[in-house]
Amino acid sequence: EVQLVESGGGLVQPGGSLRLSCAASGFTFSSYWMHWVRQVPGKGLVWVSSISGDGSRTRYVDSVKGRFTISRDTAKNTLYLQVDSLRVEDTALYYCARSLYDSGTYYPCDSWGQGTLVTVSS
Amino acid sequence: DIVMTQSPDSLAVSLGERATINCKSSQSVLYRSNNKNYLAWYQQKPGQPPKLLIHWASARESGVPDRFSGSGSGTDFTLTISSLQAEDVAVYYCLQYYNNPWTFGQGTKVEIK
16 A cells, blocks of 8 residues: 655744655655645645656756755655745645656656645744 | 646535536647646545546546546646535646646635535
């Protein structure tokens, strides 16, 4: 069974940092792109960042470029998101999700974790 | 960035009736080399993460009831629930995965009339 379990969220002051983690199990971690998607409670979904299976390629939405860093540790089957210089508008539930990339074809995210809540407030 | 616009923002449908949700992209998400539309539909129930229903605009995921269907190509897409059930009450999102950044529609809330 595919499982994605996020952790690391919490309350942080503006300008602060957190490291979000996503522990993956039940599938071959290195075969999948991994993503972070966030959602302000009661609002819509926003794709934040993604990383290739081998970690060589990363993508970010413009609003987090230079502040967030995505990475992965294949030995630990864990995805990370280092979030720095946090702003009030970064407050959201952060989901990790996986997607397949096969023979040059991208697929959408097909499994999601339950999310970890990041609250940025003074 | 590709802007995804869903309509309506919400709809109320009687049990057993049809629900139709539209999604329009600001540019085509049809990849001509493989003739696939990089458009997916998700269902999100309260307190739960999104669930993938459909990819390639019309390919239903394994285990998704056949009352859910997707159609459309290029820039205009539709998710249809042919006979609404109580368990279908949720917010539905379209997603384009044609270009980075991936972008979602704003969501459509489906309720029982």
